[in-house]
Ligand code: SF4
C-alpha cells in the first residue's frame with residue numbers, strides 16, 4: 001500500500017450514502033457538497049474552487065438540486081478533500097435512504113415575489129433533519145417563496161410554497177384600479193366607483209394585490225406555507241397533494257418530523273418505497289390523521305391524493321405511434 005493509500009480512512013462501503021459517487025473512470029468519484037437552499041458564501045465558494053482545482057477535474061458540476069459536485073476526485077484524496085473543505089465549514093452531502101439537503105429559492109430577503117423566508121426554512125431543515133434515516137427511501141424537501149413555485153415544491157416528498165391570504169378594507173380604497181388590473185386569477189373584479197370586488201374562490205394567495213395597492217387597503221390576513229406531500233420525479237413521476245395551509249415557518253421542522261414518523265411506521269416491511277406510494281396505498285385520510293393531531297389548524301379538510309403522471313417512454317419507440325392510453 002502506498003503512503004497515499006494509507007492516509008485514506010473514508011469508509012469505502014458507505015461511499016454513496018456519504019455523498020461520494022463512483023464515476024466511470026478507475027478510482028474516480030464525484031463528491032457532492034452540502035449546499036442547503038443553494039446558498040454559499042463567496043468565501044466558501046472560493047475554498048471549493050481551490051479544492052476542485054487541486055484535486056478534481058477541469059470543471060465542477062451544478063446538480064439539479066443546487067449542489068456543487070466536484071468531479072474526477074481520486075478516492076485516495078478523500079481525506080484531504082474533506083479536511084480542506086471543512087476549513088471553510090463546507091461539508092459533503094448524503095445520498096441513500098435519508099433526508100436529503102433541502103432545496104429553496106431565494107425567498108423573501110431580496111426577491112420581490114418572496115412571501116416566506118425559504119432560506120431560513122431550508123437551513124432549519126438542514127440543521128435538524130439532514131441525514132435522518134427514513135428506513136425506506138430517499139426523502140426530498142423543497143421550498144418556494146411564492147406560488148410561482150420555481151423550485152417545483154409538489155415534486156418533493158414534502159414541498160412548501162409561501163402564501164398569503166389577502167384582506168380588503170374597502171373604506172381605505174382610492175379606486176385606482178391597480179389591484180384588479182394586477183390580479184391574474186380574476187379573483188378581483190371592478191365594482192362600483194372602481195372599487196374592487198373580491199372573489200376568494202379564485203384567489204391563488206400570491207399577495208400581488210397587497211404589494212400593488214398604494215392605499216394599504218389590501219392587507220395580509222394570514223401568511224405561511226402551503227404544504228404538499230407525496231411527490232417525486234424520476235422514472236414514474238408523482239405530483240404531491242396539498243396537505244396543509246398557512247403553516248408558520250417555525251413549525252416546518254416539526255411538521256416534517258410528523259410525516260417522517262408516519263412514513264417510517266406505515267411503510268414498515270414494504271422495503272424501498274417513497275412516501276407518495278405509501279400514501280396511495282394507505283389512503284390520504286389515514287396519512288393526514290397523523291399530522292392533524294399536532295397541527296389541527298393547518299391540515300386541510302378537503303384533499304385529493306398524490307397523482308401519478310404518465311411520462312412513459314415504453315411503447316413510444318420510433319415508428320410506433322402514441323395511442324390514446326398514453327395520454328390517460
Ligand atoms: S418561487 Fe417566487 S419567490 Fe421563489 S424564486 Fe420563484 S418567483 Fe421568486
Ligand code: SF4
Nearest residue numbers: 183203204206207209
Ligand atoms: S392574492 Fe393574488 S390571486 Fe389573490 S386576489 Fe390578490 S392578486 Fe389576486
Ligand code: SF4
Nearest residue numbers: 173174176177179213
Ligand atoms: S389597488 Fe388599492 S386603492 Fe387601488 S383599487 Fe385596489 S384596493 Fe383600491
